[in-house]
Amino acid sequence: MIVQIVLVAAALAALVYFVRSGQNVGIRASKRLAFGLFVLLNIYAVLRPQDVTAFAQMVGVGRGTDLIVYLLVVAFVFGMLNTYLRDREISQHLTNLARQIAIRDAELARREEELTELLRRHEAADVDGPADAGTNGTQPAREHERSS
Numbered sequence: 001m002i003v004q005i006v007l008v009a010a011a012l013a014a015l016v017y018f019v020r021s022g023q024n025v026g027i028r029a030s031k032r033l034a035f036g037l038f039v040l041l042n043i044y045a046v047l048r049p050q051d052v053t054a055f056a057q058m059v060g061v062g063r064g065t066d067l068i069v070y071l072l073v074v075a076f077v078f079g080m081l082n083t084y085l086r087d088r089e090i091s092q093h094l095t096n097l098a099r100q101i102a103i104r105d106a107e108l109a110r111r112e113e114e115l116t117e118l119l120r121r122h123e124a125a126d127v128d129g130p131a132d133a134g135t136n137g138t139q140p141a142r143e144h145e146r147s148s
Contacts, residue, residue, distance in 0.1 A: 004046050004047060007042075007046045008043050008046055008047065011039050011042045011043050011046070012039075012043070014039060015035075015036065015039045018032075018035055038075070045064070045068060049064055050064075051064075052064030052067065052068065053065075055067070
């Protein structure tokens with residue numbers, strides 16, 4: 001009886017944590033429902049083990065414990081597959097982000113080189129002579145700007 005209370009309390013705590021966790025916004029409704037159903041079946045199996053044994057015998061498994069172990073193996077495989085697929089998706093996202101950052105950095109470096117070259121040409125044109133017709137060949141205004 002004490003074990004049943006502890007197991008039911010643990011199942012309810014897991015359900016409350018899962019429902020109240022702020023991180024579950026991205027979890028699909030089907031996964032939420034499946035987890036809720038899993039917890040409810042877990043509680044039922046703890047409270048009525050003889051029903052689990054009767055169901056196990058009805059589906060061709062000798063004991064309820066064996067049926068639960070088989071179902072847990074299936075749940076474990078599903079969880080591992082889900083984790084693998086999520087990890088692969090996150091890895092793909094990281095690869096795409098790294099690619100985008102590399103392209104952006106290369107583009108910024110190219111633009112910076114172009115601007116540096118354009119600035120060098122402009123400064124070279126200022127040293128060689130007037131760059132535009134607005135100065136009328138006079139350099140004192142530019143020399144005054146450089147000295148201050």
